[in-house]
Amino acid sequence: MVHHQFAALGDATRLAIVERLARGPTPAGDLVAPSAMSLPAVLKHLRVLEEAGLVTTVKRGRVRECRLRPDALVAVAEWTARQQALWSARLDALGTLLEEQ
Amino acid sequence: MVHHQFAALGDATRLAIVERLARGPTPAGDLVAPSAMSLPAVLKHLRVLEEAGLVTTVKRGRVRECRLRPDALVAVAEWTARQQALWSARLDALGTLLEEQ
Numbered sequence: 681m682v683h684h685q686f687a688a689l690g691d692a693t694r695l696a697i698v699e700r701l702a703r704g705p706t707p708a709g710d711l712v713a714p715s716a717m718s719l720p721a722v723l724k725h726l727r728v729l730e731e732a733g734l735v736t737t738v739k740r741g742r743v744r745e746c747r748l749r750p751d752a753l754v755a756v757a758e759w760t761a762r763q764q765a766l767w768s769a770r771l772d773a774l775g776t777l778l779e780e781q
Numbered sequence: 782m783v784h785h786q787f788a789a790l791g792d793a794t795r796l797a798i799v800e801r802l803a804r805g806p807t808p809a810g811d812l813v814a815p816s817a818m819s820l821p822a823v824l825k826h827l828r829v830l831e832e833a834g835l836v837t838t839v840k841r842g843r844v845r846e847c848r849l850r851p852d853a854l855v856a857v858a859e860w861t862a863r864q865q866a867l868w869s870a871r872l873d874a875l876g877t878l879l880e881e882q
Binding site: 681686687688690692695699703704750756759760761762764 | 782783784785787788789790791792793795796799800803804805849851853854857858860861862863864865867868871872
């Protein structure tokens with residue numbers, strides 16, 4: 681359900697993590713500095729993003745590499761576009777109605 | 782900040798309200814039946830959507846009319862498209878690199 685993805689993105693730290701990962705895979709440790717949080721706190725946010733299907737993390741030796749899933753934001757983009765299309769179809773229909781009167 | 786909008790959309794009931802309002806303005810009372818919630822509970826969800834700038838409500842007599850704001854989902858759509866563009870630019874660059882090698 682897309683509301684799980686919205687909920688995962690509804691936090692400034694997690695949004696910043698996704699913005700960083702959109703630029704390329706990143707070790708979890710590198711996500712700590714810009715957030716001014718502890719590593720455990722960052723790992724907790726990563727877990728929320730993983731559970732929402734937005735991010736995958738893989739442990740390689742001592743480094744946990746994080747990457748955005750290629751299909752990560754597709755459901756969000758599709759849901760948003762659908763609502764906007766419905767809404768503007770309605771505005772178009774209203775406009776036509778006004779012209780006719 | 783767009784994470785407030787994501788947080789507001791991170792709930793199944795609020796998402797259903799936005800889907801309904803995308804089809805046209807609706808009295809708050811009409812949002813109660815499909816949600817199987819009480820009117821006060823629905824009004825609380827509407828307040829969260831209003832605070833996030835997604836919905837406006839206007840009281841006319843005994844009816845509270847709810848409508849989606851025309852610019853409601855623009856920030857969400859733009860943020861999402863930007864991350865997807867960054868991510869696919871990266872994949873394209875990787876593809877070119879692999880071809881060259």
